[in-house]
Every structure is written in structure tokens, then in C-alpha cells.
Amino acid sequence: MDRVLVKIQGFDVDSFTFEQAVDWAYTHHGQIVTINPEMISAAHSNPEFSKIIKNAELVVADGIGVEIGLKILGHNIKRIAGIDLGKALIEKYTNNGKSVAMIGAKPGVVDYAISNLLKEYPTLNVVYSHDGYFNEDTEILDSVVSANPDLVLVALGSPKQEFFINDLKNKLPNTTLIGLGGSFDVWAGVVERAPKIYQKLGLEWLYRTIKEPQRFKRIFPTLPLFVLKVLKERLSK
Numbered sequence: 484m485d486r487v488l489v490k491i492q493g494f495d496v497d498s499f500t501f502e503q504a505v506d507w508a509y510t511h512h513g514q515i516v517t518i519n520p521e522m523i524s525a526a527h528s529n530p531e532f533s534k535i536i537k538n539a540e541l542v543v544a545d546g547i548g549v550e551i552g553l554k555i556l557g558h559n560i561k562r563i564a565g566i567d568l569g570k571a572l573i574e575k576y577t578n579n580g581k582s583v584a585m586i587g588a589k590p591g592v593v594d595y596a597i598s599n600l601l602k603e604y605p606t607l608n609v610v611y612s613h614d615g616y617f618n619e620d621t622e623i624l625d626s627v628v629s630a631n632p633d634l635v636l637v638a639l640g641s642p643k644q645e646f647f648i649n650d651l652k653n654k655l656p657n658t659t660l661i662g663l664g665g666s667f668d669v670w671a672g673v674v675e676r677a678p679k680i681y682q683k684l685g686l687e688w689l690y691r692t693i694k695e696p697q698r699f700k701r702i703f704p705t706l707p708l709f710v711l712k713v714l715k716e717r718l719s720k
């Protein structure tokens with residue numbers, strides 16, 4: 484199976500289905516980026532971040548914004564929520580006897596997340612875990628490398644997690660690494676995931692904004708501006 488890429492706002496996005504993305508990640512390793520409009524907008528003013536996204540081994544469209552944008556450009560690609568992909572990877576790796584590392588979220592939260600995941604996947608093998616609040620990356624990076632996990636889940640928020648993974652990936656060439664935003668909070672049960680109906684309609688962002696109104700300024704004006712830019716991109720094609 485080869486990557487089939489489509490372009491949006493200068494970034495390549497994979498057109499894999501959910502199952503194909505899981506298989507590809509399992510067989511190919513490297514950095515997975517779950518791209519959304521806020522990340523694209525941040526990358527446009529941060530060349531280092533832009534390079535990291537462009538060098539990723541897999542880029543999935545996370546969120547309704549990128550799905551709509553791709554539709555405007557004529558590509559029918561279903562979004563893949565990072566939290567769902569992360570969970571499916573945990574399942575796949577665990578079922579195949581592989582090991583996992585988890586770095587991120589507030590102290591204690593990652594431990595709650597692991598104990599909840601263990602209820603679902605009793606053979607889950609977490610060889611390293613750490614909260615996401617540390618000043619010096621080096622020690623944590625070295626510890627992950629010596630633990631030599633097959634799958635690394637990093638939940639530091641974006642772009643912090645993508646930079647962290649970028650610093651790690653060459654030292655772990657046979658490992659799959661993915662940035663997962665606030666997923667550990669959900670798995671730990673400290674943040675509630677949007678009900679299924681919101682997920683189905685692509686309105687998770689609306690639910691999260693209602694629950695955490697401070698997120699409003701992250702979405703506006705980024706989301707409408709993103710759609711406008713994509714419309715411009717469409718017209719110039």
C-alpha cells in the first residue's frame with residue numbers, strides 16, 4: 484500500500500481510510516501528525532513546525548475544518564480523529580505483544596489514563612510514562628529511548644508534541660510516534676469526550692468550546708479564515 488497524498492494550504496495529507504492508516508502506521512513507523520486548521524495556521528508562521536509536518540511519515544486529517552477544506556478542493560477524505568487513531572494503535576500494538584510509552588498531561592492524569600486503558604487492554608505493556616510538565620526535555624527523551632517502545636503517544640498539545648516527537652524519531656527508527664493533544668485527559672476521565680452525535684456531525688469542536696469557552700479564541704478567527712484561504716486556493720487552481 485502506497486501513500487496517496489492530497490495537498491491543502493501547502494501541506495500533504497494522506498487519503499487513507501481509518502483502517503488503512505492504522506495498518507500503515509503499524510507497518511511503516513515514524514511520526515504521525517493529526518493535522519487541523521490551527522496547526523496549519525501555526526505552521527505558516529513557524530518554518531520549523533512546517534518542516535516537521537512536511538517530514539512526517541503519515542499526516543491524517545483531524546477535525547471537520549480540514550475535511551471541509553479538502554472537500555472544497557475536490558477531495559473526499561473522511562477525517563480521522565487523533566484520539567480514535569491513538570486508541571486503535573494501542574489496541575493493535577497491544578494485541579501483537581508490542582510495547583507503549585505515554586508522555587503528557589498533568590501529573591497523575593497519565594497514570595489514570597493507563598489504569599483505565601488496562602481495564603480495556605489487560606495485556607497493555609507501558610514501558611515508560613511521564614506527565615507533560617517538565618522543563619528539560621533531554622532527560623525524558625533519553626528515558627524514552629532507553630525504554631525502546633514500539634509505540635509512543637505524546638499528549639503535550641500542539642506544536643509542543645510535534646517538536647518533541649521530531650527530537651525522538653531518529654533515535655527510535657522502528658517506532659511509531661503520534662501527538663494526541665488532550666486525549667490522555669479523556670482516557671483518564673478528567674475531560675469528557677463530546678457525545679457521539681457531536682462526533683458524527685463533526686461538531687466536537689463546538690462541544691469542547693461550550694464546555695471550555697476559553698477555547699473560543701483558538702477556533703475563531705482561525706477556522707473561518709482557514710476556509711476562506713482554501714476557497715481562494717480553489718479559485719486559483
Ligand code: UDP
Nearest residue numbers: 587588589615616638639640641664665668
Ligand atoms: N500539556 C502538557 N504539557 C504542557 C502543555 C499541555 O502535558 O506543557 C497537556 C495538557 O495537560 C493537555 C494536553 O497537553 O492534556 C493539551 O490538550 P489540548 O486539548 O489543548 O490539546 P490540543 O487541542 O492542542 O490538541
